[in-house]
Amino acid sequence: MANNFQMLAKTMHGFEGVLADELRKMGAIDVKEGKRSVLFKGDEGFMYKANLGLRTALKILRPIASFKVKNEEGLYRQVNNISWEDYLGVNGTLAVDTTVYSDNFTHSKFVALKTKDAVVDRYRDLFGKRPDVDVKHPDLRIHVHINRDYCTISLDSSGNSLHHRGYRSATNIAPINEVMAAGMLLLSGWDGKSDFMDPMCGSGTVLVEAAMIACNIPPNINRREFGFEKWKDYDADLFETIFESLLKKSREFSYKILGYDKAPSAVSKCRENIKNANLSEFITVEQRDFFETEKETKGPLHMVFNPPYGERLRLEAEAFYSSIGDTLKQGYPGTEAWFISSNMEALKHVGLRPSRKITLYNGKLESKFLKYEIYEGSKKNKNNQ
Structure with missing residues (x-):
């Protein structure tokens, strides 16, 4: 139990109950439905399993910090205080995604830019050099969620949205997600x-x-990669064990x-x-x-x-x-x-x-x-x- 941590699975409107049911059947703890999202708890192996096995999740986020914030300076200061070096090497790459519902922050791109500055400035202060930005294939994808004056900083364990299963190479005019x-x-x-x-x-x-x-x-059995595979604490053996155990449950x-x-x-x-x-x-x-x-x-x-x-x-x-x-x-x-x-x-x-x-x-x-x-x-x- 001590190794369990909070996670958030993002989904589409109308699928919150379906996703919560999927999570419970998979063995998640403290499952709570939100708006286009479901909160739950599990360990590192469960995070791998959730990415591989959930059919109605778009992203699996791992929150690492939350705080009240009223302006860009406060956002910069709080993000800069996070020990990013625990998650990303100085020679790694990063990207920042944002979801903003706030009168204090009207431009999500500016929030992303301010967050990126706070992260790389910490590395520059500590090591004299900084990670680069790579919006397509970063080693660490950071997610910033601001609702009014409350901000949550998460690591995106999925990488590309989980609807990219890996099997669809050809599409028609109006394909369904x-x-x-x-x-x-x-x-x-x-x-x-x-x-x-x-x-x-x-x-x-x-x-x-x-x-x-x-x-x-498992729906994501054909995916080429997940975001967590580039994390510093990625356990390849554990992932392989989870992968094989899910495959064995096919019928x-x-x-x-x-x-x-x-x-x-x-x-x-x-x-x-x-x-x-x-x-x-x-x-x-x-x-x-x-x-x-x-x-x-x-x-x-x-x-x-x-x-x-x-x-x-x-x-x-x-x-x-x-x-x-x-x-x-x-x-x-x-x-x-x-x-x-x-x-x-x-x-x-x-x-x-x-x-x-x-x-x-x-x-x-x-x-x-x-x-x-x-x-x-x-x-x-x-x-x-």
């Missing part, structure tokens, strides 16, 4: 215990995330995962990304127009997809969404269908009553994640009424 896809799947209750389908699969992100959940494969999957897209280029990109994720044996992708298909599997079907909203892809939205409803109603009995859209007007034309509505943000677009239950025999029952 990997964390977004995983969060939607977990919110939908997908657990790998039925057949799965994405009828508008694009570059395959939902399919890949669905397969990794079904097989209990068999005996159902089908199917993706459709009518664009040949999308199908090609989708298959490439699935291959990169080493999941080709679990996922089948076909070039087909969903509106000309019907359910080909027996038993329950779980469906999650991200149709065009009409924001970046041109379409006759009302007719398109009406066709989604007609195709589900007429061709997909025994299906639990979930999809997300920011086109509230077009959603009125689906012609089905959703049993759940969840507000999410796809990028900056406020969207609804909707559940439609298509029952077996519903057409027959309707005709007999």
